[in-house]
Structure formats: C-alpha cells, structure tokens
Amino acid sequence: MSTTPSHEDFRNAARAVADLAADHLAGVADGPVWQPMAEADRRALLELPLPEDGTPLDGLLKVIERQVLSAPMGNGHPAFFGWVNSAPAPAGVLATLAAAASNPSSAGGDHADVHLERAVVRWIAELVGFPAAVPSAAKGTPGGILTSGTSMATILCLAAARHRAAERAGHDLRADGLAGLPPLIAYATAETHSCVRKAVELLGLGSRHLRTVAEDSDGRLDPAALAEAVAADRAAGLLPFLVVASAGTVGTGAVDAFDPIADVAEAEGLWLHVDGAYGAWGVLDPVIADRYAGMHRADSLALDPHKWLGVPVDCGCALVRDADTLRDSFSLVPSYLRDAAAGDFGWFSEYGMEQTRPFRSLKVWATIAHKGRAGLVADIARTTELARHLGALVEADPELELTAPVHTSIVAFRHTGGDAVNHDLPAAVQARGRAFVTGAVHRGREVLRACLLNPATTEADLELLLAEVRSAARELTGRPSAS
Numbered sequence: 001m002s003t004t005p006s007h008e009d010f011r012n013a014a015r016a017v018a019d020l021a022a023d024h025l026a027g028v029a030d031g032p033v034w035q036p037m038a039e040a041d042r043r044a045l046l047e048l049p050l051p052e053d054g055t056p057l058d059g060l061l062k063v064i065e066r067q068v069l070s071a072p073m074g075n076g077h078p079a080f081f082g083w084v085n086s087a088p089a090p091a092g093v094l095a096t097l098a099a100a101a102s103n104p105s106s107a108g109g110d111h112a113d114v115h116l117e118r119a120v121v122r123w124i125a126e127l128v129g130f131p132a133a134v135p136s137a138a139k140g141t142p143g144g145i146l147t148s149g150t151s152m153a154t155i156l157c158l159a160a161a162r163h164r165a166a167e168r169a170g171h172d173l174r175a176d177g178l179a180g181l182p183p184l185i186a187y188a189t190a191e192t193h194s195c196v197r198k199a200v201e202l203l204g205l206g207s208r209h210l211r212t213v214a215e216d217s218d219g220r221l222d223p224a225a226l227a228e229a230v231a232a233d234r235a236a237g238l239l240p241f242l243v244v245a246s247a248g249t250v251g252t253g254a255v256d257a258f259d260p261i262a263d264v265a266e267a268e269g270l271w272l273h274v275d276g277a278y279g280a281w282g283v284l285d286p287v288i289a290d291r292y293a294g295m296h297r298a299d300s301l302a303l304d305p306h307k308w309l310g311v312p313v314d315c316g317c318a319l320v321r322d323a324d325t326l327r328d329s330f331s332l333v334p335s336y337l338r339d340a341a342a343g344d345f346g347w348f349s350e351y352g353m354e355q356t357r358p359f360r361s362l363k364v365w366a367t368i369a370h371k372g373r374a375g376l377v378a379d380i381a382r383t384t385e386l387a388r389h390l391g392a393l394v395e396a397d398p399e400l401e402l403t404a405p406v407h408t409s410i411v412a413f414r415h416t417g418g419d420a421v422n423h424d425l426p427a428a429v430q431a432r433g434r435a436f437v438t439g440a441v442h443r444g445r446e447v448l449r450a451c452l453l454n455p456a457t458t459e460a461d462l463e464l465l466l467a468e469v470r471s472a473a474r475e476l477t478g479r480p481s482a483s
C-alpha cells in the first residue's frame with residue numbers, strides 16, 4: 001500500500017494546516033508571551049518513540065497543535081523583545097508551504113526558484129543601497145546569495161576576503177592552504193557579533209589574529225585606532241587584510257561610521273565587511289538613514305531577511321561587490337554536474353558551501369512583494385520610533401538608566417539595583433509571562449536589551465515591559481511593591 005496520501009486527503013489536511021496557522025497567528029497576542037514547558041510536555045517530546053507504523057495526516061496535525069504550537073518561543077507576541085527574533089510575516093508563512101510543495105534544489109539550473117533568487121538578492125541590495133547584485137559575464141560585477149543566516153553569510157564573505165588577500169600575495173590558497181602565508185590579520189570591535197570570530201576560527205585564521213579595535217563613546221569603531229593597529233601589524237611583518245564594521249551591533253544596535261572606516265580600508269588595501277544581520281535594514285528609515293552613510297562602500301555585506309523584515313527563518317544573505325571573489329573561493333563543479341546549463345552566472349552552489357539548496361527566495365519575495373518598499377519603510381520606521389520612545393521612558397524612570405544611545409531599534413538599559421539584579425532580571429521578567437526581554441554584558445556591566453522588530457508592538461507594550469522589569473526587580477530584591 002502506498003504511503004503517499006491521496007490528493008483529497010492532502011487537500012483536506014492542507015486546509016486544516018492553514019486554519020491551524022491562522023488560529024495560531026490570531027491568538028498569539030492573547031496568551032503569555034512565553035512560559036516554561038511543563039516537565040511532562042518536555043519529556044513527551046524528548047522521549048518520542050520512533051513509530052513503527054505511520055500516522056494519518058490529520059493525526060499529525062493534532063500533535064502539531066497540541067504538542068508544538070502550544071509551546072512557542074514567544075517571538076510572535078508584540079511584547080517579545082528578546083534577542084533578535086521577529087514575528088513571522090504572514091505572506092512569508094504562506095510562501096513557505098508553497099515552496100515546500102515545489103521543493104526544488106536552488107543549487108542552479110533553469111527553473112523559477114533560481115531566477116527568483118537572483119531577483120530577490122537584487123531587491124535586497126536595492127533596498128539597502130548596496131551595488132545592485134546582477135552578476136554578469138563581465139569580471140568584477142556585484143552579486144549575492146541567500147544563506148541560512150548571517151553566520152553562514154559571514155563565513156562566505158570572510159572566505160572571499162581571505163581568498164583575495166592570498167591572491168594579492170601571489171599565493172594559491174585553494175591548493176596550498178594558509179601554509180606559507182604570513183598571518184592574516186582582521187580587525188573588529190569588542191561589540192562585533194560572535195559569528196565573526198567563529199568564521200575567523202573556522203577559516204583557519206586564528207582568533208589571536210582578530211584584533212579588538214577601540215570604540216568611540218557611542219560604541220562605534222574608532223577609525224584612527226584601526227589605522228594605528230594596522231600600521232603596528234604591518235611593521236611586525238603581518239598581513240592586515242580585513243576590517244569588520246557593524247550596521248547595528250547585537251548589544252546596543254550601534255551603527256559604525258562607515259565612510260571613515262572605508263577610507264582606512266581603501267588606503268590600507270583591507271577588505272571591508274559589514275555585519276548588517278540585524279541592523280542594515282535601518283537604512284530604510286529616513287529618520288536614521290544618515291547613520292548608514294558609506295555602507296555601500298563595503299566589499300561585502302551580510303544581512304538577515306529573517307530578522308527585521310520578518311521573513312520566516314531561515315534566510316540570510318551575503319552581498320559582495322565582486323561576485324567573482326565568491327566564485328573563485330567556492331566553485332568546484334564535479335563531473336556529474338558539468339553538463340548543466342549554467343549561463344554566465346553559473347550555479348549558486350559555486351558561490352557558497354551548500355550544494356542542495358532550499359527554496360528560500362519564495363518567502364523573501366512574498367514578504368517584500370506583499371508589503372512593498374513603502375510598507376517595509378513604514379514598519380521599520382515604526383519600530384525605531386518605538387525604540388526612541390522606550391529610551392525616553394527609561395530615561396524618565398528613576399529606577400532605570402539607559403546604558404547606550406538608541407541608534408536603531410535596540411534599547412540597552414539597566415535597573416539601578418546593581419549587577420546581580422540585572423543579571424537575574426531577564427529570566428525573572430520572562431518567567432512572569434507578560435513581556436520577554438533578554439540580557440547582555442555591555443562594557444563589563446550587566447544590561448537588559450530590548451529589541452524592537454514587531455510593528456504591531458504598541459506604546460502600551462513598552463510601558464508593560466518597564467512595569468514588569470520594576471516588579472521583577474522588586475521580587476529579586478525582596479522590596480515591597482511601590483504600587
């Protein structure tokens with residue numbers, strides 16, 4: 001007997017799934033933002049036995065409803081301010097099902113998903129003002145590729161930077177590896193996301209060769225300190241090759257001053273990589289767009305449609321000024337693929353690590369096409385406005401202090417109760433279930449950081465967050481409530 005459901009059974013189950021998803025999205029704001037799973041529910045999942053016999057589709061949906069959708073992360077809720085996790089864009093949710101039904105490998109070839117990926121990569125570039133990603137036969141044209149996230153995009157971009165540095169040194173990196181090259185030195189601030197160090201380590205560069213460059217008082221990379229560090233490393237016979245700037249740090253949302261950094265990079269022959277995972281999209285907001293001046297001068301930009309745009313996870317993007325640097329780093333066409341009609345651009349699988357690649361572009365297309373550029377601008381501008389409002393509420397609150405200026409849509413703040421209280425506050429707020437915030441260490445101090453990505457968040461949600469922080473702090477310190 002076939003294990004493939006009948007078309008009719010599939011249609012009925014698909015309709016039921018649509019209802020499940022719609023009910024979930026409609027009800028998400030009504031429940032607690034998050035709550036710890038009951039031990040029995042956790043164990044029920046952890047200890048799921050491998051089934052010998054199959055379950056009909058409607059039986060699967062019952063499990064999804066009762067055991068999975070009932071215990072969400074919370075990031076669909078308007079009072080969720082944790083990490084950098086957005087609510088899913090409904091158009092992207094629909095596209096995810098359609099993409100799975102089509103189920104191509106977007107490695108390359110002549111089918112819609114491949115051409116759509118080239119189009120949405122160009123859209124992404126156009127949205128953030130990066131050189132339009134339309135690779136052609138001409139050498140040195142810009143290009144890009146969708147990835148699982150910025151961590152993977154960073155590996156691709158840093159591999160391209162490493163390849164170019166080796167090539168300039170007359171070294172065949174792909175054949176000889178790093179042996180025989182002087183140490184390649186990279187530069188970033190202490191606030192740079194950990195994915196950069198991971199990539200540096202993975203690419204064999206060694207975290208010892210990732211220099212920590214000083215920041216200015218606003219948390220932005222200091223270009224003069226960068227130039228000094230490069231000069232010192234050159235004098236020591238090392239090979240400076242890369243500077244990483246941030247378009248929105250994960251801790252405070254700080255945006256580096258790209259123009260002076262790009263000036264140093266140009267003068268010193270460094271590859272300028274920008275980590276825009278979270279914050280590059282902020283350039284769409286006319287109120288803060290001028291902070292991003294010079295971002296387009298980067299050699300590479302990594303950014304995440306699955307963050308501020310709300311494209312359902314996973315979807316990152318690597319944009320490069322010269323697409324050949326990626327292709328030269330990764331292209332390896334085995335004999336079983338050699339006859340495929342590649343065209344000028346070749347296959348996406350020549351530009352990164354993945355061979356079989358998911359159909360990510362449909363959910364990106366759906367999310368952007370549904371809102372339009374104007375809709376995206378309105379949503380991003382709304383969240384930065386909310387962040388500035390939250391910053392003002394914090395400043396007006398005698399129990400709280402703002403620990404960094406609000407550059408984008410992250411608000412870093414502290415309770416006056418001291419480091420131990422601030423360390424424990426995120427978990428205490430989360431456990432109360434009404435708002436969700438996470439913590440970080442910023443300049444050696446424990447802080448809370450609220451990341452605003454959801455345009456459905458209201459001013460009342462912000463007041464609720466601060467009320468929850470105050471109440472949780474009172475619980476932690478054993479002080480009686482003021483109200």
Ligand SMILES: Cc1ncc(COP(=O)(O)O)c(C=O)c1O
Nearest residue numbers: 084149150151193249250277278
């Ligand atoms: C600034 C920044 N860079 C990089 C990353 C890593 O991106 P991803 O989780 O998509 O791999 C994050 C994730 O939060 C981030 O905020």
